[in-house]
Amino acid sequence: METSESIKPDNVQTKSMSDRGLGSVQRVEAQPGRLIVHAERGSFGLLQLSSTMLRVVLCGPDATWPDGTIAIAIQDVSERSRQQPEPAVVDEIDSVHADFGVIRARIDRATCGISLHHCELGTKLENLELRRLNDGGYSAVIDAKPTTRFYGLGEKPGELNKRYDAYTMWNSDVYAPHVPEMEALYVSIPFVIPFDEGKATGLFLDNPGRSRFDFRSRTPNYEITADTGGFDLYVLFGSTVKDVVVQYTELTGRMPLPPKWALGYHQSRYSYETQEEVLALAEAFRTKQIPLDAIYLDIHYMDGYRVFTFDSGRFPDPKAMIAQLAEMGVKVVPIVDPGVKQDAEYAVYRDGVAKDVFCKSLEGDLFIGEVWPGKSAFPDFTDDTAKAWWADQHAFYVDLGIQGIWNDMNEPAVFNDIKTMEPHVMHRNNGKPKTHRELHNLYGLLMSKATYEGLQRKLAGERPFVLTRAGYAGIQRYAAVWTGDNRSFWEHMSMAIPMVLNMGLSGIAFSGPDVGGFAHHTTPELLVRWTQMGAFFPFFRNHSAIGTLRQEPWSFGPETESIVATYIRLRYEFMPYLYSLFRESTITGLPVMRPLVMEYPDDPATYDLADQFLLGSDVLVAPICKPGETCRKVYLPQGEWVNYWTKEVVEGGRSILVDAPLDILPLFVRAGAILPLAVMDGDARHGESIAMDVYLGNTGSTDRRRFVLYEDDGHSFHYTEGDFVERQLGIDRDPSGVTVSARLLNGNPKFAANSLQVRLHRADGTMETAQVSDVEFQVTF
Numbered sequence: 001m002e003t004s005e006s007i008k009p010d011n012v013q014t015k016s017m018s019d020r021g022l023g024s025v026q027r028v029e030a031q032p033g034r035l036i037v038h039a040e041r042g043s044f045g046l047l048q049l050s051s052t053m054l055r056v057v058l059c060g061p062d063a064t065w066p067d068g069t070i071a072i073a074i075q076d077v078s079e080r081s082r083q084q085p086e087p088a089v090v091d092e093i094d095s096v097h098a099d100f101g102v103i104r105a106r107i108d109r110a111t112c113g114i115s116l117h118h119c120e121l122g123t124k125l126e127n128l129e130l131r132r133l134n135d136g137g138y139s140a141v142i143d144a145k146p147t148t149r150f151y152g153l154g155e156k157p158g159e160l161n162k163r164y165d166a167y168t169m170w171n172s173d174v175y176a177p178h179v180p181e182m183e184a185l186y187v188s189i190p191f192v193i194p195f196d197e198g199k200a201t202g203l204f205l206d207n208p209g210r211s212r213f214d215f216r217s218r219t220p221n222y223e224i225t226a227d228t229g230g231f232d233l234y235v236l237f238g239s240t241v242k243d244v245v246v247q248y249t250e251l252t253g254r255m256p257l258p259p260k261w262a263l264g265y266h267q268s269r270y271s272y273e274t275q276e277e278v279l280a281l282a283e284a285f286r287t288k289q290i291p292l293d294a295i296y297l298d299i300h301y302m303d304g305y306r307v308f309t310f311d312s313g314r315f316p317d318p319k320a321m322i323a324q325l326a327e328m329g330v331k332v333v334p335i336v337d338p339g340v341k342q343d344a345e346y347a348v349y350r351d352g353v354a355k356d357v358f359c360k361s362l363e364g365d366l367f368i369g370e371v372w373p374g375k376s377a378f379p380d381f382t383d384d385t386a387k388a389w390w391a392d393q394h395a396f397y398v399d400l401g402i403q404g405i406w407n408d409m410n411e412p413a414v415f416n417d418i419k420t421m422e423p424h425v426m427h428r429n430n431g432k433p434k435t436h437r438e439l440h441n442l443y444g445l446l447m448s449k450a451t452y453e454g455l456q457r458k459l460a461g462e463r464p465f466v467l468t469r470a471g472y473a474g475i476q477r478y479a480a481v482w483t484g485d486n487r488s489f490w491e492h493m494s495m496a497i498p499m500v501l502n503m504g505l506s507g508i509a510f511s512g513p514d515v516g517g518f519a520h521h522t523t524p525e526l527l528v529r530w531t532q533m534g535a536f537f538p539f540f541r542n543h544s545a546i547g548t549l550r551q552e553p554w555s556f557g558p559e560t561e562s563i564v565a566t567y568i569r570l571r572y573e574f575m576p577y578l579y580s581l582f583r584e585s586t587i588t589g590l591p592v593m594r595p596l597v598m599e600y601p602d603d604p605a606t607y608d609l610a611d612q613f614l615l616g617s618d619v620l621v622a623p624i625c626k627p628g629e630t631c632r633k634v635y636l637p638q639g640e641w642v643n644y645w646t647k648e649v650v651e652g653g654r655s656i657l658v659d660a661p662l663d664i665l666p667l668f669v670r671a672g673a674i675l676p677l678a679v680m681d682g683d684a685r686h687g688e689s690i691a692m693d694v695y696l697g698n699t700g701s702t703d704r705r706r707f708v709l710y711e712d713d714g715h716s717f718h719y720t721e722g723d724f725v726e727r728q729l730g731i732d733r734d735p736s737g738v739t740v741s742a743r744l745l746n747g748n749p750k751f752a753a754n755s756l757q758v759r760l761h762r763a764d765g766t767m768e769t770a771q772v773s774d775v776e777f778q779v780t781f
């Protein structure tokens, strides 16, 4: 028998109700920096932030704007627009025009479709139509051309260009299938760079709930959907990919300068289980003269997986161990998960309950989820008190001599059906309570922020290092990101290139995959090829899972070891160049590892290219990502390139076939480039002396080049008070000769390397050198 339930609203699909647009424009209001549009079914605002940034915000029912989340690094972002002039409004029959200086807006009267145009840069956003969805969400459909490419989107599998893909932003612990169709991984960066005909714009949806970017279903247009929380979209007008990344990192912040040791080679394993094992590991690196900066301690170091403890059986004297390692130049980075074991005899848990720092339901019960330690409580990092409490716990590690922390499982991962915290758990959010559903993607970022701040407070002037698995836009301000549980598959090695490139385009300059592969079993050849590639990624850590074949450099005998060691040393040789790029990134937000399209936006051959990449703008890396392959096609953009190994000068603007026997990673240097490199002595790292490699081409394309070399003590914050040196290295070439020079730009000459050897590589393969010891110099060849 039927009851009234048969006609409950959900059963009746009212097409007209679903996907409702805002209807027609009723009235508009201009205010300083703002245009507010009242439509039949809702209001939205255009808020100008600068001459290149504008925010499109759907108002809540009470006509208020959503607050910017923690992702936004611009202070008082909602007030900021008020400093801009009032837009001039012109009413026309079909549309309303608003003139925000160089940004022109057109609102379609019938549909409320928003078109924006930057009249100086020539970039635009076409016909963005907002809709309210039946289930309380919002969406925007935006016009695009079939030729539009989509970059960014943070940590996603698949190709560099996301056209015909769709992705979900919901931080997820995905153990096995890192396959191209995985829509959500550990990190969510709701940021996309539409790119067409060499011009780029950026769209950032500041919403830490679930959202979706679909470049497939409405081809050639695309759709951005948010499940909850409002619609708050920042439009960045570009116009190059570089401009967009600079603007995006102005909005969401830039990474702080990491300690130099964080850029070195790191060795990890799930798990190095005892104190002896860890010490023996470090000894092995030293004996074999393989540089090593950090060893990671995975979950076995803890007492029953209780964070902020050491197992006294396995690690009887962590302080002594850490001191001994420090003498060998090796740092220890322990893993810290958010779950705190529910155990009435465990001091951290008791203190957390007493201080009321854990997440609770609305009704007041602790949220308890199963993770490694068994039933566990989860700190509510959205609350400043809880965050400060978590930060303070790190005194435990710092007192033992630790300067780096590895945050895992912070999506947060929970061993339950939905794999995470229940959506209706409440977050205090500093007096503006919200559900976990609304704030999910912030959890990992806020944990790493607490960790970074805790370390920084305790470290007395040393730079902290935090590595995280989960994150949201802005994570670069607190942590480096590794790409989670990949597998020892060739496919996962090659997929790491577009993934890390797109992370770099999404503000995260410091990231990398588990080198050698985490799950499954690596092979000697895969380890060699992956190490060769990893040596040129921003983050360089070898990590593998419990139960898999060992993959330390020597695990497969001397031949493999020797190649792996050579490339780890090469990483250290490139350190002065790399460190200078990191410094640049702290200032501009530009990634250190770049897709070719970033440097060659007018060359269509670069638009989908992601089986090779650039380190900075001058070093081109083309890894071998297939077994048995001993040569590969390499695309060299216009200009001349020098094969790093043979020093042969090659004309670009074409693809060439490059020899790559097992010990060779195809590596090219742009002609005219200046590469500051470390002079290595065995495994001695971060050396005192620098070589300045100058690569000349045949033609005049190398007439004049500059590179800014940055040096400081590598570990403290004293550089913020002037203890650093920045020199402009230059080459100038005219018919009479080549002049190589260094000029002091900034800082204190005391921090310059003691000596510098200039090595001039001529196009005929010969090399000339000159030794200089002055901070500023000029040498003519």
Ligand code: MIG
Residues within 6 Å of the ligand: 269, 270, 298, 299, 335, 408, 409, 469, 484, 485, 518, 543, 545
């Ligand atoms: O998969 O702590 O991604 O790097 O070794 C279980 C154990 C939890 C996941 C991390 C991985 C780490 C592992 N962890």
